[in-house]
Amino acid sequence: MDNIIEVKGLAKVFGNQTAIEGLNFHVKKGEIFGFLGPSGSGKTTTIKILTGQVTPTNGTAVVFNQSVSQLKKPEFRSRFGVLTDNSGLYERLSIHDNLKLYCELYNIPYSKIDEVLDTVNLKKEKNKRVSTLSKGMAQRVTLARALIHEPELLFLDEPTSALDPTNSLHIHEGLRALNAKGTTIFLTTHDMQEAELLCDRVAFLNKGSIQLLDTPDKLKKRYSDSTITVELMTEEKVVLPAGTEGADRLFEYMNTNQVVTIHSNEPTLGEIFVQVTGRKLA
């Protein structure tokens, strides 16, 4: 599989503050790549470098086989979409008028507006002025704007941070559908469940550098303590170790019809992050 993003030794220093240092990773074409880290860990700076909005202090970042400095050229800008926490909308205009402008800028038909508003669950509200929308609705409009031209590469910075669970679920479905059509997604999120649900691979970013990078399954296996929890008929929960001892006890419980449920004790991505970095994600 080709890489759509390749980053080597990437660093950015603002004044005397290091935002990111020595980042090395690649994003394969067609995957959903999760970039996870607490506030101030360098996620947004990385997105800004990868979209040509910030010049790196050191290292190289290549997107679409081009140095990120080339991304300022209009022909490359139509190939990616960006949603960041500071993406703005024209508040005096309706949702439809906001998206209409972007249809013109990207040279796409207005019929895409209804399609993309359906994805973010806002089709009925399309004539509402942006100034009258809630924060969550405005965020969905911004997401619709990032999706409208079906980019090859989509950068999403906390796309569901202001959304309720129902709308988050709706967005997740839309993102999966977009990904199935071939869009590569670079996603930053605090929501570990979202990362587990959507991402093919995740990178843990802490204090400007990547601490771990792998698929969620492999990470969970790597950090699993290999124990299992057995819930018994007496409502007691017993943690069994790996190996012969655990197997013997489980056999005994099963043989005497005492077992209600069996769970493997894999850690969540959030627990792995805390274990690796000593920091919470929020």
Add this chain to the structure above:
Amino acid sequence: MMISLRRMNAILQKDFKDFSRNLAVSTVLIMPIGLGAFYGRGGVNSIEAHYMLINLAFVMIATFVQCCLIAEEKEKNTLRGLMLSPASTTEILGGKSLLTFILTMITVSITAYLADYRPANIGVIVLAFILSSFFYIAVGTLLGLFSKSVMEASVIVMPVVAVFSMGTFLPTFVDQYPFLKMGMYLPNIQLIELAVKVEAGGGFGDVLIELLIILAWTIILCMLTAAIYRKRMVD
């Protein structure tokens, strides 16, 4: 370099809708028109008086309005959205200047008409007005790019408004204060000198120097604005 008129038109239409609902900025149009009507009824008929009004109209619409429009795009982070779209610098800045240009030409024409200013050679004056509006729009864009918010923009623009409107009376003080001679090359003063020559029967050939000086200011400001805009594309 290809320029998409479709994109520029889209930005113009968006700006028109947004501007018409933005009373804080759109009501500025009334001021020079009102002053023009007042001057016209007062019978003020000197070329300096007419051009103080015309230069005020230029600076209030082309500079102040443009500065506020750009500053608001920056404040609300919508300019970043345009910058990240496939629209080029020329398309974005051109599209964003189109509305201001149209408003400026309409307002200046109405103001001059109400003030009872009837130029001897309308062709030369229209050309000079077009060139001047480009200059004032470039100044407005530049100041807008330096402002972080509309509030900041409305403060930053005030000295410029003062220089280019009240500066009309600069020639009166040049003999008394020779250091002010440099200011005689400002585009607002050149516009007055051009108008004086036109009233004396001058044609295109007679006002070529004044037109070239205004053009030179416009080119320098446009280049500076484009450079600052490109710098602002990267944090």
